[in-house]
Amino acid sequence: MTVQFDAATGRLRLPRDEFDALATLVRGGDVDNARLAELRSAGAVRGRQPHPVLVPVLGAVAEPVCGLRLELVDDQRRTEQGEGWVAGDAAALLLESPEAGQCELVAVHPMFLPAAIARIVRLGPRPRIPAAEPLQVRPELLDRLTSHHSGVREDAARELPPGASAAALASGLRLDWSVRASWTGLRDSLGGRTLRVLDTVAGLWLVEPGGGAMVVWPTTPTAVWRALVLLLPRDVELSR
Amino acid sequence: MQDFRHPAEGFVLPVPTEWQQVVDAQPGIPLVAIEPERGPWFRANAVLTIEPLDPTLGLDAWQDQALQMLPQVLDEFLLVDLEDIELGGQPARRTLAHYAAQAGAVTAELWATVHESRGYTLTTSVGTLEYDDLVDTFTAMAHGLRP
Numbered sequence: 364m365t366v367q368f369d370a371a372t373g374r375l376r377l378p379r380d381e382f383d384a385l386a387t388l389v390r391g392g393d394v395d396n397a398r399l400a401e402l403r404s405a406g407a408v409r410g411r412q413p414h415p416v417l418v419p420v421l422g423a424v425a426e427p428v429c430g431l432r433l434e435l436v437d438d439q440r441r442t443e444q445g446e447g448w449v450a451g452d453a454a455a456l457l458l459e460s461p462e463a464g465q466c467e468l469v470a471v472h473p474m475f476l477p478a479a480i481a482r483i484v485r486l487g488p489r490p491r492i493p494a495a496e497p498l499q500v501r502p503e504l505l506d507r508l509t510s511h512h513s514g515v516r517e518d519a520a521r522e523l524p525p526g527a528s529a530a531a532l533a534s535g536l537r538l539d540w541s542v543r544a545s546w547t548g549l550r551d552s553l554g555g556r557t558l559r560v561l562d563t564v565a566g567l568w569l570v571e572p573g574g575g576a577m578v579v580w581p582t583t584p585t586a587v588w589r590a591l592v593l594l595l596p597r598d599v600e601l602s603r
Numbered sequence: 604m605q606d607f608r609h610p611a612e613g614f615v616l617p618v619p620t621e622w623q624q625v626v627d628a629q630p631g632i633p634l635v636a637i638e639p640e641r642g643p644w645f646r647a648n649a650v651l652t653i654e655p656l657d658p659t660l661g662l663d664a665w666q667d668q669a670l671q672m673l674p675q676v677l678d679e680f681l682l683v684d685l686e687d688i689e690l691g692g693q694p695a696r697r698t699l700a701h702y703a704a705q706a707g708a709v710t711a712e713l714w715a716t717v718h719e720s721r722g723y724t725l726t727t728s729v730g731t732l733e734y735d736d737l738v739d740t741f742t743a744m745a746h747g748l749r750p
Contacts, residue, residue, distance in 0.1 A: 474708040474732050478681050478701045488685040584684035585699050592710070592734045 365465075366405035373416045375407055375468040382457060382466055389413060389421040420470035423450035429546040429596055431456070435484060436539040438511040445483065449473050449544075449595060458483065477591040484540045484560070486588065492566040492581035494527035499576045509536040509561065531565035532579060538562040541570075546596045554600050558590045604743065609633050616651060616725070617747035619740060645706040645730040647737055649744055652724045662717050666696045669715070669724070677702035683710075690716045691749055701731060710734040712741055718750035 366377040377385075384398040388411065402408040413421050431447030433456075445458040454476055456469040471479045480486075500508065500523065507519035516533040523529035541559035548554030561568040561579065567587060569580045604617040607624060611633075618624060618636045625635040637648040656665055674680040677700075684699040695716035702709055708731035715724045725748055727741035 472707070474730065475679075475703070477731055478679065478708060481681060481683065481701070487682055491686075583686070585686070588683045588699065588701075588710070589735050589738065592732060595732075 366401050366407060368405040368407040368414070370406055370414055370416055373420070373470050375417065376465055377402075377405075377407075377468070378464050379466050382468065385413065385421065386424050389425045417468075417470075419453040420455040420468065423448045423453040423455045426450060428601060429544050432543045432545075433458075433480070433483065434541050438509070438536040438538075440511075447476075449476065456483075473595060476595065477588065480542055480591055480594075481588065484538065484542075485562070486584055486591075489562070489584055490566045491583065492528070492531045492568070494531060495581060496526065496528050497578050497580040498523060498528050498532060499573060499578050500532075501576050505570075505577055505579070508533050509539060509563070511536070528581070531581070532561075532563065532568065534563050534565035536561065536563055542591075542594065544594045544596070546600070547602045548596070548600055549602055551602055554596055556594055556596075558587070558594060560587055604740075604747070606747070607634060607636070612653065614651070614653075614723070615747070615749040616649075617744055618649070622649075643706065645704060645709055645728075647729040647733070648727075649741070650726045650728075651748075652722075652726070654722045654724075656717060656720050656722045658720045662694055662696060662715065665717065665722050666698070666715050669713075670698065673700060673702075679703040688714075690714060690745060693718065693750075697745070706730070708732070712738075712745075714745035714748070716748075716750070721750075723748065723750050 366381050368375050381398060381401055384394045385402060388394045399408060407414055407417060427448035427450055429449040433445035435443040443459050445456055447454060447456045452472065454471050454473045456471060456479060458467050458469060504519055504522060507515050510516050520529045520533035539561050541557060543555060543557040545555035559570040561570055567582045567584060569582045571578045605620050606615050607618045608615045616634060622636045622638050627633055628635050631654055632650060632652050634651040635648065638646050640646065679702055681701040683701060686697045688695050688697050693716050695714060698713040700711050709728050710731045711726055711728040713724055713726050715722065725745055727744065729737045
């Protein structure tokens with residue numbers, strides 16, 4: 364069975380196409396009968412209604428106040444992605460499963476989103492980077508600085524101003540992750556915040572675009588936690 | 604903020620003026636300070652604990668032991684950060700963590716230092732989505748602690 368649903372925990376694992384069908388269903392659209400049969404067979408749908416356990420989380424999918432996109436790239440350049448939807452009192456995260464083609468839908472109250480994201484990106488204590496200086500680097504150079512080949516990293520570090528920052532940035536990548544929250548802001552403008560973090564052996568870095576290059580700032584788990592706490596829009600930033 | 608001085612223990616801790624203070628709530632907890640009530644939300648608070656330590660137990664060993672206990676007593680415990688700092692010129696450790704309470708998601712910061720073989724821990728807690736609003740207050744409280 365490709366769709367697995369546990370009504371006791373609300374845990375739902377399914378192929379992306381099946382999730383899209385479920386999302387279409389809760390938005391009131393038409394869904395192919397074969398897809399509906401899969402969802403019914405797993406118990407995720409009864410008739411044409413989602414299982415009651417899934418109603419709040421799918422409500423966030425159907426009418427989100429804020430959307431989320433997560434991307435994680437490890438030192439071998441393997442990518443994991445996730446997507447999220449946040450409503451007033453419910454949020455959903457759809458995460459790629461290591462099993463090819465499978466996704467997992469995770470329900471979480473918005474107040475627990477920072478922790479949910481922190482667990483996904485494995486945020487935790489890290490060494491402090493001794494240098495406090497930001498570095499400006501071209502995207503191509505940043506790729507080489509975070510290569511899994513130490514020789515490539517060392518060569519790339521020589522292209523930076525000498526100092527502790529260059530050595531720390533080239534210390535070896537654990538994870539390059541980003542999360543973007545987007546929403547409809549005042550007067551229907553597009554609102555959003557993006558947080559990109561390089562998790563290296565020497566410590567954490569914030570990555571921000573800066574005039575054609577990237578500006579890479581040494582940071583700490585506490586600062587990243589503060590940024591996660593502030594990721595979602597405040598009421599004054601929303602159109603409604 | 605206003606300095607609170609404990610009548611028996613003698614320590615001084617700056618506390619937000621409008622926060623309620625409970626003195627000697629339990630043995631080993633000489634002060635609890637809590638923000639005014641405001642509906643169903645988690646009330647930000649600061650709890651100072653003092654415990655006698657084995658004189659051979661230093662700050663690091665004491666805090667390593669304490670850290671092992673936290674996941675056992677707090678639901679959905681997540682360790683976010685550990686930092687060696689100084690409080691009042693003394694070595695100290697700051698621990699940042701998240702857990703689930705009945706009133707919701709909580710971010711807690713533990714500020715620990717040792718003075719005359721006694722371990723002082725100031726635990727400052729706030730609803731997670733309000734952490735940024737109070738982090739400067741908590742930091743000022745911790746750095747104003749004088750055992």
